[in-house]
Amino acid sequence: MPPFTTRRTIRSPILARTDGFAVETRGVTKEFAGFRAVNGVDLRLEAGRVHALVGPNGAGKTSLFNLLTGFLKPTSGEVLIFGRDATHLRADEIANLGVARSFQITSLFEQLSALEHVLLALQSATDLGLRFWSSEGALRRFVPRGRELLGEVGLEGAADRLASDLPYGQKRALELAIALAREPRLLLLDEPTSGMGLEDVGRTIALIRQVAGGRTVLLVEHNMGVVAEVAQRVVVMQQGRVIADGPYEAVRHDPAVIAAYLGQVDA
Amino acid sequence: MSGRYPRIAMVVGSAVVALVLPRVIYSVLALDILLWALFAMSVDLLVGYVGLLSFGHAAFWGGAAYVAALLARDLRLAFPLAALAGVLAAMALAVPVGYLSIRRRGIYFAMVTLAFAQMLFYLVNELRGVTGGENGVQGVPRLLWGVSVTRPGDFYYAALPLVLLGYLAVYRVTRSPFGHVLAAIRDNEARAQALGYPTPRYKLVAFVLSAGIAGLAGSLYAIGHGFASLDLLHWTTSGTVVLMVVLGGTGTLWGSLVGAAIVLFLRDQLSSVTEASDAVTGAILIAIVLGFRRGLWRSLAALPARAVRRLART
Ligand SMILES: Nc1ncnc2c1ncn2[C@@H]1O[C@H](COP(=O)(O)OP(=O)(O)OP(=O)(O)O)[C@@H](O)[C@H]1O
Ligand SMILES: [Mg+2]
Numbered sequence: 001m002p003p004f005t006t007r008r009t010i011r012s013p014i015l016a017r018t019d020g021f022a023v024e025t026r027g028v029t030k031e032f033a034g035f036r037a038v039n040g041v042d043l044r045l046e047a048g049r050v051h052a053l054v055g056p057n058g059a060g061k062t063s064l065f066n067l068l069t070g071f072l073k074p075t076s077g078e079v080l081i082f083g084r085d086a087t088h089l090r091a092d093e094i095a096n097l098g099v100a101r102s103f104q105i106t107s108l109f110e111q112l113s114a115l116e117h118v119l120l121a122l123q124s125a126t127d128l129g130l131r132f133w134s135s136e137g138a139l140r141r142f143v144p145r146g147r148e149l150l151g152e153v154g155l156e157g158a159a160d161r162l163a164s165d166l167p168y169g170q171k172r173a174l175e176l177a178i179a180l181a182r183e184p185r186l187l188l189l190d191e192p193t194s195g196m197g198l199e200d201v202g203r204t205i206a207l208i209r210q211v212a213g214g215r216t217v218l219l220v221e222h223n224m225g226v227v228a229e230v231a232q233r234v235v236v237m238q239q240g241r242v243i244a245d246g247p248y249e250a251v252r253h254d255p256a257v258i259a260a261y262l263g264q265v266d267a
Numbered sequence: 268m269s270g271r272y273p274r275i276a277m278v279v280g281s282a283v284v285a286l287v288l289p290r291v292i293y294s295v296l297a298l299d300i301l302l303w304a305l306f307a308m309s310v311d312l313l314v315g316y317v318g319l320l321s322f323g324h325a326a327f328w329g330g331a332a333y334v335a336a337l338l339a340r341d342l343r344l345a346f347p348l349a350a351l352a353g354v355l356a357a358m359a360l361a362v363p364v365g366y367l368s369i370r371r372r373g374i375y376f377a378m379v380t381l382a383f384a385q386m387l388f389y390l391v392n393e394l395r396g397v398t399g400g401e402n403g404v405q406g407v408p409r410l411l412w413g414v415s416v417t418r419p420g421d422f423y424y425a426a427l428p429l430v431l432l433g434y435l436a437v438y439r440v441t442r443s444p445f446g447h448v449l450a451a452i453r454d455n456e457a458r459a460q461a462l463g464y465p466t467p468r469y470k471l472v473a474f475v476l477s478a479g480i481a482g483l484a485g486s487l488y489a490i491g492h493g494f495a496s497l498d499l500l501h502w503t504t505s506g507t508v509v510l511m512v513v514l515g516g517t518g519t520l521w522g523s524l525v526g527a528a529i530v531l532f533l534r535d536q537l538s539s540v541t542e543a544s545d546a547v548t549g550a551i552l553i554a555i556v557l558g559f560r561r562g563l564w565r566s567l568a569a570l571p572a573r574a575v576r577r578l579a580r581t
Binding site: 069071090091092093095096100101103107108109110111112116119120121123124125128129130131132133134135136138139178182 | 439440442443444445446447448450451453454455457458459460461462463464465466468469472476
């Protein structure tokens with residue numbers, strides 16, 4: 001393992017933990033049958049900030065998400081989360097470091113109700129899960145907070161509906177609710193507003209802003225209006241590489257970024 | 268859940284049925300139905316609630332049966348203790364088997380569990396000195412601390428509390444916080460992991476619990492019949508119990524009872540009428556599976572509601 005950078009060693013351990021990077025990758029690469037979907041990415045997410053990850057289709061954004069959350073193992077390189085080497089941790093171990101994510105392709109429990117979803121997410125922070133001898137009444141204490149969460153994402157009326165019966169926009173909202181239920185320190189959202197109506201997009205943006213306080217957020221988003229509004233930093237990917245990284249205004253005028261997006265339009 | 272009272276009514280109703288059953292059909296068949304139903308529930312706990320189709324549950328049913336039968340005969344243990352030993356043996360066996368199989372899904376999981384069950388079958392056959400080989404363990408006494416339970420009718424009532432305890436255990440597991448996580452894993456394992464649940468551990472615990480339930484059923488079966496034989500470990504036993512679950516409907520528990528009752532009742536009735544009883548049983552079962560795709564239990568349970576709707580329309 002390479003030694004820590006000097007930046008870390010000169011700080012006191014406590015400071016390093018509180019305002020270090022929430023996420024740091026070192027040369028992370030993922031190959032699918034020889035094709036490099038993610039290619040030598042050095043990503044650094046500052047704790048407590050909202051970052052947007054943008055780039056044309058197929059740039060490797062979702063693959064990078066999967067590498068950060070343990071759903072893919074890098075072909076090479078390292079992933080550090082809150083300063084801990086997470087390269088070889090399982091997805092559930094990474095989740096329990098305080099990481100929550102949503103999925104680009106809606107990923108829910110089809111035969112469970114919306115309320116059951118948030119209860120499961122709330123229960124996951126406790127040790128109730130393995131109690132096969134307990135009554136399900138033990139879950140009742142999560143119900144008030146569960147309903148509150150559903151309310152926050154506009155699902156108060158859908159608590160008892162099965163996930164499979166929800167319209168697409170409400171499924172997206174439920175994804176967000178179960179990610180928030182875990183009170184994550186690091187929140188990764190893969191296109192949270194895709195397929196939502198205008199009103200829901202507005203609510204989702206407001207919600208992301210509201211929950212962002214004190215958390216590190218990484219958001220994949222195609223809607224540049226949303227990016228401009230919520231993100232303090234923008235990371236641009238193209239063909240597996242990070243081609244630009246900085247505040248929205250700076251990145252927007254970056255020639256490489258313009259070329260990448262024009263290239264996409266041409267194609 | 269909408270119906271607390273209907274549920275209580277069903278439980279009381281079934282308890283009454285269980286009590287009078289040996290007066291309606293002969294008590295050996297009655298106990299067989301209850302025990303196969305318990306066995307089927309153990310399989311349903313995995314298929315219906317975790318999404319794992321085990322094709323090797325004969326290992327736990329039969330393995331426990333041998334342990335219980337040997338202990339009851341050679342150490343003259345009271346049958347509840349022998350059954351307890353059978354349960355523990357099945358659970359102990361399930362730890363390595365489960366550990367190695369739960370990483371697979373679908374047909375691969377079924378194949379790995381089948382392979383382990385076949386290994387146990389051959390092992391028990393080879394260890395003739397202990398297991399009696401093809402003859403099995405015979406002359407197993409039904410002992411209960413001096414109380415006489417040798418007559419099948421008496422044994423039915425003596426075993427009934429343990430069987431009901433088994434049903435309750437399965438029911439409780441499926442309705443526990445743990446059961447909720449299992450349902451999540453069944454629907455979408457990756458999502459459950461993203462919520463921080465170490466899903467392999469959950470699946471392993473479910474597998475071991477399921478094996479314990481199958482072991483309880485198998486132990487009582489062997490003691491009830493007075494012998495344990497290789498049939499109990501044969502792959503067709505694993506197949507029959509899966510058939511019962513599918514017939515009754517997965518993920519319902521009651522379906523296991525319905526499935527077990529139909530299969531055993533058909534076999535029993537037809538074997539006295541025709542030589543080709545297995546073929547006829549098979550044909551009838553295929554017809555039921557095709558006719559009630561959601562399983563008999565869900566289809567039957569939906570009938571009252573449908574009748575009400577039809578009445579409302581007229
Ligand atoms: N499991 C996989 N096997 C093979 N190739 C894959 C796999 N996952 C992703 N890829 C490929 O890797 C590249 C990057 O895909 P990825 O989904 O990460 O892009 P993305 O930036 O999220 O795109 P989008 O904006 O369309 O969601 C694509 O070319 C994709 O086809
Ligand atoms: Mg993507």
